[in-house]
Amino acid sequence: MSVFRSPNLSEIGIKGKVVYETRNCLIIERGDRRSLIAKSGRLFLFRVDDGSSVLVLGDRLIGRPEERVKKA
Known part of the structure; x- marks a missing residue:
């Protein structure tokens, strides 16, 4: 997974594995x-x-x- 576009320019290009998910966020493991x-x-x-x-x-x-x- 990688961040392709973001209003926070420092997040663009972050790559890693999604290890946890909250209602509003993804937790990405990078090394x-x-x-x-x-x-x-x-x-x-x-x-x-x-x-x-x-x-x-x-x-x-x-x-x-x-x-x-459930929505799907």
Whole structure:
């Protein structure tokens, strides 16, 4: 996962593995560091197991994961 677009320019290009998710944030593990990235206003690039990439608007991820599943 990487931050493709963000209002906070210092977040653009942050890459890592999503290790935890809150209602409004993603926790990204980057080596021995963890970064808290807000979902709102960001565009994330996720790499899928088959090697393809998917752009996801962070605003579409807002909410607890178990609540998003119910909406689908």
